[in-house]
Amino acid sequence: MNILADILTSVGMWEAVLRIATPLILGTLGVLLCERVGVLNLGIEGIMTFGAMLGWLAVYNGADLWTGMIVAALGGAAFGLLHALLTVPLGLSQHVTGLGITLFASSFSYYVFRLAVPTASSPPTIEPFRPLEIPVLSDIPFLGPVIFNQTAPTYLALVLVVAIAWGLNRTPLGLAIRMAGENPHAVDAQGIDPIWLRIGTIMAGSALMGLAGAFLTLAAFNSFFPTMVQGRGWICVALVVFASWKPARALLGALLFAFFDAFQLRLQTVVEGVPYQLFLMLPYLLSIVALIVMARRARVPQALMRPYRRGER
Amino acid sequence: MTRVLDLSNITKRFGHVTANEDVSLHLEKGEIVALLGENGAGKTTLMSILFGHYTADEGEVRVNGTPLPPGKSRAAIRAGVGMVHQHFALAPNLTVLENVMTGTESLWSLRSNRSAGRAKLVALSEKFGLKVDPDARVSDLSVGECQRVEILKALYNDARILILDEPTAVLTAQEAESLFATLRQMTADGLSLIFISHKLHEVMSASDRVVVLRRGSVVAERATGETSKEELAELMVGRKVERPKRPPATPGKVLLEGLDLTLSGKGGASLHGVSFRLRAGETLGIIGVSGNGQTTLAGLVSGLYPPDAGTLLIDGRAVTTHDVPHAIAAGIGRIPEDRNAEGTIGDMTTWENTVLERIWSPEFSSRGMVRRAAARAATDQIIDRYDVRGASADGRIRLLSGGNMQKLILGRVLEAGPDILVAAQPSRGLDEGAIAGVHERLLEARGRGAGVLLISEDLDEVIGLSDRIRAIVNGRLSPAIPADRANAQLLGLMMAGDWSAAAEIEAETQMPEHKKAETEDAL
Numbered sequence: 001m002n003i004l005a006d007i008l009t010s011v012g013m014w015e016a017v018l019r020i021a022t023p024l025i026l027g028t029l030g031v032l033l034c035e036r037v038g039v040l041n042l043g044i045e046g047i048m049t050f051g052a053m054l055g056w057l058a059v060y061n062g063a064d065l066w067t068g069m070i071v072a073a074l075g076g077a078a079f080g081l082l083h084a085l086l087t088v089p090l091g092l093s094q095h096v097t098g099l100g101i102t103l104f105a106s107s108f109s110y111y112v113f114r115l116a117v118p119t120a121s122s123p124p125t126i127e128p129f130r131p132l133e134i135p136v137l138s139d140i141p142f143l144g145p146v147i148f149n150q151t152a153p154t155y156l157a158l159v160l161v162v163a164i165a166w167g168l169n170r171t172p173l174g175l176a177i178r179m180a181g182e183n184p185h186a187v188d189a190q191g192i193d194p195i196w197l198r199i200g201t202i203m204a205g206s207a208l209m210g211l212a213g214a215f216l217t218l219a220a221f222n223s224f225f226p227t228m229v230q231g232r233g234w235i236c237v238a239l240v241v242f243a244s245w246k247p248a249r250a251l252l253g254a255l256l257f258a259f260f261d262a263f264q265l266r267l268q269t270v271v272e273g274v275p276y277q278l279f280l281m282l283p284y285l286l287s288i289v290a291l292i293v294m295a296r297r298a299r300v301p302q303a304l305m306r307p308y309r310r311g312e313r
Numbered sequence: 314m315t316r317v318l319d320l321s322n323i324t325k326r327f328g329h330v331t332a333n334e335d336v337s338l339h340l341e342k343g344e345i346v347a348l349l350g351e352n353g354a355g356k357t358t359l360m361s362i363l364f365g366h367y368t369a370d371e372g373e374v375r376v377n378g379t380p381l382p383p384g385k386s387r388a389a390i391r392a393g394v395g396m397v398h399q400h401f402a403l404a405p406n407l408t409v410l411e412n413v414m415t416g417t418e419s420l421w422s423l424r425s426n427r428s429a430g431r432a433k434l435v436a437l438s439e440k441f442g443l444k445v446d447p448d449a450r451v452s453d454l455s456v457g458e459c460q461r462v463e464i465l466k467a468l469y470n471d472a473r474i475l476i477l478d479e480p481t482a483v484l485t486a487q488e489a490e491s492l493f494a495t496l497r498q499m500t501a502d503g504l505s506l507i508f509i510s511h512k513l514h515e516v517m518s519a520s521d522r523v524v525v526l527r528r529g530s531v532v533a534e535r536a537t538g539e540t541s542k543e544e545l546a547e548l549m550v551g552r553k554v555e556r557p558k559r560p561p562a563t564p565g566k567v568l569l570e571g572l573d574l575t576l577s578g579k580g581g582a583s584l585h586g587v588s589f590r591l592r593a594g595e596t597l598g599i600i601g602v603s604g605n606g607q608t609t610l611a612g613l614v615s616g617l618y619p620p621d622a623g624t625l626l627i628d629g630r631a632v633t634t635h636d637v638p639h640a641i642a643a644g645i646g647r648i649p650e651d652r653n654a655e656g657t658i659g660d661m662t663t664w665e666n667t668v669l670e671r672i673w674s675p676e677f678s679s680r681g682m683v684r685r686a687a688a689r690a691a692t693d694q695i696i697d698r699y700d701v702r703g704a705s706a707d708g709r710i711r712l713l714s715g716g717n718m719q720k721l722i723l724g725r726v727l728e729a730g731p732d733i734l735v736a737a738q739p740s741r742g743l744d745e746g747a748i749a750g751v752h753e754r755l756l757e758a759r760g761r762g763a764g765v766l767l768i769s770e771d772l773d774e775v776i777g778l779s780d781r782i783r784a785i786v787n788g789r790l791s792p793a794i795p796a797d798r799a800n801a802q803l804l805g806l807m808m809a810g811d812w813s814a815a816a817e818i819e820a821e822t823q824m825p826e827h828k829k830a831e832t833e834d835a836l
Contacts, residue, residue: 172418172425175407179415182404188366189402190416190466191387299406310366 007266014146016265018154019220021251021258023048023212025157027236028243028250029164030076030208035240036168037201038181038303039087042098044209045233046105047079049226051213053109056224057116059126059217069153069214076210077203079105084202088195091307102233110226123223129153151219153211158251160208165247177201181301184308194308209233235287242291244298253290260286315342316378317505318363318394318474323372325358332358334529336372340474340507343500347520347537348509349549351744352714355529356509357399360476364396365389376474395467399478399509401459405452409445409462410434413469430469437468440502441495457488464495475499477508481515482742485602486770493519511549511744513542525549550746556773557753559796560760562780565593567629568764569614569733574623576613582606584613584788586623591733596755596765598779598796600772601808606788607768608650611737614766615647616640627733641670646731648722650738650768652715656722659711664692666710667725695724700750716747723754734758737768752778772801786810792819 007013027044034041041047055072059065079101086097117124129151138148168174176197180187184194212232217224235257243249260283268276318340325333332355340346350356361367363374368384375381376392389396403412414430434447443461451459460480467475477496481489496506496519510516516523517537525533525548533548547553569591577583584606591597601607612618614625619635626632627643640647649655657666668677668688677688692706699720704713713721719739726734736755740748755778759765769775775782776799784791784807791807792815807815 170425172414172416172422173420175411175415175425176420179404179407179411182406183402185398185400186402186404186412187415188386189396189398190470191385191390192416192420302405 003270007263007270010266011142011145013262013266014142015149016262017255017258018147018150019258020261021254022150022154022157022219023215023232024236024239024254024257025161025251026153026208026212026215027233028239028254029157029160029247030205030212031236031240032243032245032247032250033164033177033205033208034080034202035304036181036245036301037177037198037205038184038301038306038308039084039198039202040094040098040305041080041083041202041205041209042095042237043079043083043101043105043206044098044236045229045231046102046109047076047206047209048213048216048229048233049109050079050105051076051210052217052228053113053213053224054210055214056126056217057112060116060124065129065218068218069211072210072214072218073207074210076213077207080203080206080209081199083206084199087307088198088202091309094305106226113224113226123225125222126218128217128222129219153215153219156211157215161247161251168247178301180308181303184303184306188308188310198308209236212236238287238291241295241298242287244295245301253294256290257283257287316340317342317376318507319373319375319378320359320363321373321375323359323362323369323374325355325362325367325369331529333362333369336526336529336531338524338531340505342505343503344522345496345500345506345508345520347516347523348507348526349511349513349516349523349545350509350526351511351549351746352716352742354526354549356526357478358529359526360396360478360507360509363389363476364394390470390472393471393473395470395472395475397460397463397467397475397477397480399480399482401463403451403459403462406450408448408450409454409465410447412451412462413447413466417470434465434469437465441468441498443495456483457485457492460484460488460492473504475504475506477506479509479511481510481512485604487602489515513545513549513745516545517542527551546745549744554745554749556749556777557756559596559756559778559780562595562759564595564780565762567591568593568627569766570626570629571614572624572626574610574613574620574625576609576618576620582609582788584609584620587788587790588623589783589790591764591766593732593764594759594762595780596759596767596778597793598775598782599766599768599785599790600775600782600804601770601785603770605785607737607785609788610785611647611650611735611766611768614640614733614735615645615649638673641729644732646726646729646734646763648719648726648734648736648739650741652718652722653711657710657718660709662707663696663704663710663713663721664689664706667692667695667706667721670725671729691728695721695728698728699724699754716743716750719743719747719751723751727754727758731758732763734763734765735768736765738770739767740769740771740774748774772804775799775804782807784808784812784815792816794818795822798822 027048031041031044051072054075055068058071059068083097083101086092087094131149132152134148138144168178176187176192180194180197187194213229216228221228239250239253242253264279264282268279316339320336320338323333323336336359348356362369365384365386365388373380376394381392382388410431413434418425431447438445443465445458445461480492484492500506520537523535523537523540523545524531527549567590571587571589574584574587582604599607613620616635616637616639624631672678677684689706696704701717701720703717704721710718740751755765767778776796779796781793782796782799783793786808791812794815798818803814
């Protein structure tokens with residue numbers, strides 16, 4: 001089993017894990033925020049596509065990369081607002097609205113993309129984020145290049161895990177958000193309007209989804225194509241359950257999935273005689289197994305998917 | 314005395330319905346005012362206006378002389394008004410401390426000061442004797458503890474005026490007693506309280522002043538010391554209400570017999586070697602503090618679960634298949650303990666709820682199709698005969714008030730003409746007028762020869778309806794005493810597990826011809 005050992009000890013493999021995990025981390029944090037406040041957001045797949053397109057488009061038109069990221073986040077927040085308005089004050093079905101947002105945002109992204117580049121046959125590329133070597137730390141053997149030679153958005157994602165974990169667990173706002181996901185009546189009884197709290201949190205979560213999409217175009221693939229999100233959004237929805245709605249565990253889940261993905265990519269190149277589609281299935285299969293093991297004890301936010309109407313129980 | 318709260322000329326309409334009309338109410342410092350009224354009299358609406366959940370159409374709320382801006386709970390909290398909701402406003406997955414602290418700090422600060430919060434909570438909890446663990450998850454707490462958290466939440470917000478919406482609705486008698494003792498202690502500390510209730514005895518024992526609300530208007534105000542239960546009942550209902558009197562029994566053959574029934578853990582507490590007999594035309598009252606096995610006993614008799622050991626005999630034949638359809642076919646009618654969770658399906662129509670239990674009978678279905686016309690006709694008949702107000706065959710049943718829902722359930726059960734009726738907490742949460750109606754129906758069923766197994770924790774109800782009474786304690790049944798020998802003190806002893814007096818009474822009241830049967834009964 002030399003091949004396996006070679007793969008598992010290569011710097012390239014582990015460095016890829018963190019890179020592949022980045023959009024999953026951002027997206028999972030986004031879904032987690034929405035669900036913690038009590039709203040399912042299945043718009044993620046479309047919002048990621050939109051963020052990927054918008055970020056790319058800004059940079060393609062001469063904006064710098066960070067402006068591209070910010071634009072993508074704002075675009076995500078805008079779709080978040082739409083989702084929030086439909087599901088919170090109007091109390092519409094969160095499944096249906098989310099899927100609608102996904103379909104709409106995906107098609108809209110491609111439409112805008114085609115308006116911007118009507119003729120190009122192969123997708124135009126941009127100059128992406130480059131790996132940022134952190135001085136001193138990146139000299140640590142093995143771990144240095146794996147962790148401290150990533151692009152800036154990856155570092156951002158890692159910082160956000162800590163920030164959101166702190167925010168949810170240690171700040172008054174985070175407590176109110178969690179409470180709104182457990183029992184919005186209780187939030188109302190304490191004088192905070194759960195409607196606004198939910199709208200704001202959904203927008204913040206959707207902004208993170210936009211960032212997750214922008215990572216794909218601005219740090220991973222250098223260009224936009226309409227099918228590039230490829231189910232990553234759905235994976236994020238599953239990862240939140242896997243993570244039992246906890247940010248640190250969301251990081252763990254994203255890394256685990258990314259590990260399977262990086263691993264199968266390398267297996268494809270060295271194992272012969274097996275159709276590569278089999279390897280493509282591997283991460284999803286293992287994710288389902290992991291979900292079965294981890295999610296059985298999960299503590300679901302009690303008010304998840306229950307619209308809040310004053311005076312109704 | 315200083316006046317801390319003033320509601321003047323409050324009017325609130327929902328569409329065509331006027332929930333409150335020109336209601337004025339005031340509260341002095343250190344006073345306990347009971348807001349008494351039947352379900353639907355507008356008590357909760359009035360308090361929701363005070364707390365800023367609703368905006369009044371007319372009128373004004375003043376706290377310490379300053380008007381409150383309408384529709385803002387935050388302003389009410391700041392002014393020192395705290396509300397303890399009937400349906401607890403708590404998040405089950407969060408800890409007690411988290412529940413209490415939500416919304417008490419600026420939302421934009423980067424760090425929540427938990428240690429200060431904990432210190433304040435512990436101090437309050439000690440001061441008022443409201444014992445609770447700050448780090449316990451609310452889902453692990455009992456109902457009584459949840460209520461303590463609700464009260465602590467209000468106190469933590471520095472409430473000086475506390476409003477409690479039907480605080481004893483979910484409490485056991487002992488819990489309610491200790492709650493009122495705590496409330497008394499709070500007034501000594503300068504807090505002022507309003508509690509909403511429809512229970513006369515607690516209004517009489519716990520308040521200084523009573524304000525009676527009927528159909529949205531204040532109909533009377535009395536100093537508690539200068540009024541009586543009877544007067545208040547009449548004011549609240551608007552007419553003289555008397556619970557029906559029990560005519561003498563003519564017990565017939567044994568319809569239902571339990572022999573040494575044992576069942577562990579199902580649906581609550583266990584049963585240990587329970588034996589009893591229920592005759593035609595008599596009511597056997599089972600009294601007990603909830604959680605002592607009565608729910609399990611009712612479930613077992615209604616066919617929800619089979620016993621682990623022992624035998625259940627219906628009409629002298631041992632039951633072999635313990636499931637609900639067989640129980641119904643054997644003539645058992647059930648009034649479930651929780652009418653919302655088990656008795657009805659809220660979002661289905663009244664007619665569907667009426668016939669669901671008997672949907673396979675040829676009366677309501679043929680060749681796999683529901684006979685809607687017959688079902689609707691049967692429903693209309695029940696609505697008419699049992700005076701179910703506000704119901705239509707095609708309306709959703711959740712829109713009915715508790716009392717009317719219970720009337721429909723009674724109608725559904727009694728129209729099927731059961732030989733045995735299992736009535737679990739039949740009047741829980743109902744107001745005086747509705748209780749009288751339910752009692753009348755139960756006596757009627759007994760009068761036409763049915764055996765009624767009445768399970769209740771209400772002393773008056775058990776004494777008023779039963780022929781014989783047994784207490785259930787930790788899954789065991791006490792000796793049976795005849796109702797005319799029962800009084801609150803004796804039943805209290807029996808519920809506490811002291812059965813010596815009951816055993817003596819049972820021995821001395823056994824009729825010679827029943828001697829053998831009754832001795833078995835006591836085993």
